[in-house]
Amino acid sequence: MGRSVQDSALSGISRRTVLKAGAAAAAFATVPVAAPSILRAQTPAVKIGILQPVTGALAHDGDLGRLGAEMAINEINAAGGIKALGGAKIEMVFGDARSTPEAGTQEVERMQAEGVCAIVGGFASPICLAASQAAARYDLPYLVDVGVSDQIMARGLTNTFRFSPGFGKVTQVALDNLTKINELAGKPAKTVVLVHEDGLFGSGLAKLLQAELPKRGFEILETIAHPTPARDMSNVALRIRSLNPDLVIPSNYYGEFVLLARTMQQQRIKPKGVYAVLGGAASNGRFVKEFPQAAQNVIDCNHWHDPKNPQALALRKAVEAQGKSFAYNVPLNYSNLLLLADAIERAGSADRKKIIEALNSSTFAGHIMPYGPTKFVNGQNEGATPINTQIQGEDIKVIFPEFFAEAKANFPAT
C-alpha cells in the first residue's frame, strides 16, 4: 500500500518536473531580452531608513519630511543610483514614528532587522533623541533631519549627525537678526512676551532666550509655558493682552502656533511684531493658505532653503505642483538624502562604519540650504545656519540676512 502511494507520487513528480522544465526552457527561449534586466536587478539595493511621524499630532510635518526624502531618492535613482556600487538603487525603508519617541524606537529596531545602512529623519527632538540612541546600539548612522534640541548632539554618540543647526545656534542667530531688524526700523520694540511649549524643545529655547534677550536691550515681561497638545489658548492670549508687549516670541509646534495666532487675532491683539523662533507654523505654507489673516506679517527664524538656489526653487515648484504646501522639512530631508548618498558614494560601500567615516570627512556642497559645504564637528554641521522669513500676502519671503533676502521686512507690522 505504502509502496503504491510512493510509486504514484514518484510518477506525479516526474510528470511535473518535465512540465516545469519545459516551461522554464520556454521562458528563457521566448524572453531573451528579459535576462539582462534580471541580472541587473541583482545589484543589491542600498536600503536607507526614513523615519517620520506620519500619524499622530505631528503627521503634517512627517508627511512633508517623507516627501522631501522621496523626491531626493527618486532623483538619485533616476540619475543612475550609487555609481560606486555599480549603480545600486536606493531603496527606502519607511518607518512611522507615530509622533512618539517609543514608536520611533520600535521603528529603528524594525529598520535594523530589515538591514538598512543608515537612517534619516525623526522630525521632533524627543523622537530624534530616542531613535538616534536606539540606532547607536547597532552603530547605525543616524542623520537628524530637524530635531533642534542641543541634547541630541551633546551625548557624544558617534553614529549621530545633524546637518541643520541646533537651537543654541538658531537662538543666537535669531537674536542677532532680531537686534539688527529692530535697529534698522529705529528700535520700535523694547518689551517681549515669550510663549513656549513645555516640552524639551520649547523649554530649552525659552531658557536660552530668557538669558540672552536682556543682554540685547529687550525686557522680558513674562514667559508663558503651555502643554502640547493645548486645549485652549484663551488664557495665554489674555495674558499677552494684559501685558501689551511690543513683541511676542512663540516657540511651539504647528497646532499650538495656529491656535495662538488665531486666538490673538480673535482677541484683537496686535503687537508690533510676532517674531517666532523655530515657529511650528510660521514657515509653513499650510498656515498661510488656511489662515491668511492670522498669518500675516509673522516673522520666523527657522530652517529654510536657499532662495537663490535654482535646484531649491525647482523642488518648491514640484512640491506645490503636487498640491502640497511647502515647509522647511522638504528641503532639509531632501538635502540630508543627497548628503548621505554622497557619503555612501565616497565610502564606496554600504558598510556602516565606512559611511560614518565618510560623513565625518564630508565637505558636501551639493545641497540646497544656505549653508556652504558641510563640516561635521562631533556630528554637528558647523556651517548650518537659520534665516529669517516673513509671511507677506500669500507667500513666505526671506527677509534677512540681506544676502538671501527676497523682500524687505514689514516691521513694525502695519
Add this chain to the structure above:
Amino acid sequence: MYSPQIILEAALNGLMTGAVYALIALGLTLIYGVLHIINFAHGALLTCAMFAVWVAWAWLGLDPYLVIVPLVPLMFALGYGLQRFVIGPASHGDDGNILLVTLGLSIVLENVLLAVFQSDTRTLDTDYSFQVVALGPLLLSYPRVIGLGVAVVVTGLLWLVLNRTDTGKAIRAVAKEKLGANLVGIDVPHVYAVTFGLGCACLAVAAALLMPTFYVNPRIGSAFVLVAFTVVVLGGMGSLPGALLGGLFIGVVESLCGLLLGDSLGQIGIFLIFIAVLLVRPTGLFGAKA
C-alpha cells in the same frame, strides 16, 4: 497682578469651557444615578460622537451645530443598543462585570476608531470658529457662548424629561427601587437602555459644541472623561444640578489656575479644589447624605 477685566474674562472663559464638561458629566451621572454603573466607555463614546461630527462636516459639508439634529437620535440608539445587547447581557447583573465590560468596550471602540481614522489629529474650520461676541470691553468666543447656552438648555430639558414624562418617572422609579419598579410592571431592562441612550445623547451635543474650536483623535475622549468623573463626584454622584454646577465650577477653577499658575499647572487647581470639597462634604456638593 492682572486687571479685574482680565480675571473676569478668564472666569467667563472657564465658565464656558465648564459648560461642555458639564454636558459630558451629565450623561455620566445619569447613567450612574440609575444604573449604578461607572461607565468607563464614556470617553470612547464621546470620541465616536466627535468623529461623527467631523465626518459629517468633512464628507457631507454639514455645519457642526446642525449635526446635533441627526446625531442625538443616532447616539441615543447606539447607547440603547449597547446597554440592551452588550453591556446588560454580558454583565449578568454583577457590578464588577459591568466595569470590565465598559472598560473592554472603550478599548474596542478606541481601536476601531484608530483602525479607521489612524491616530491623526483632525480639526474642522467654520466661519464662526474664531469669532467673538463683544460684551463691552469683554471679547467672548462665539462658539463657547453658544456652548454655555446649549448646556443650560439641555440640562433643563433633561430635568423636564425626568420629572414630567412617564419615561422619566419610570427612570426615577428604577433608580430608587429596582425590584419595586419591576413589580409594578416597569420594563427594567428597557429603562436601563433608555437611560444609557440618554447619556450618550448628551455626548452627541457635547461633541457638536466642542468641534468648532477643538480637535479630535481616537484617544481624545480620555482627556475629558477624567475631568467629567471629577465633576460627577464633586457634584454628587447621580445629581443633575450637581453635574451642571460642578462642571461650571471646575471650568472656572481650571481657567483661573491656568491664568495665575500657568497653563501647564492649571489642572492642579481642579484636584486641589476637588480634595478640599470632599473633605468638607464627602458626598459631593449635591449628593444625598450617606
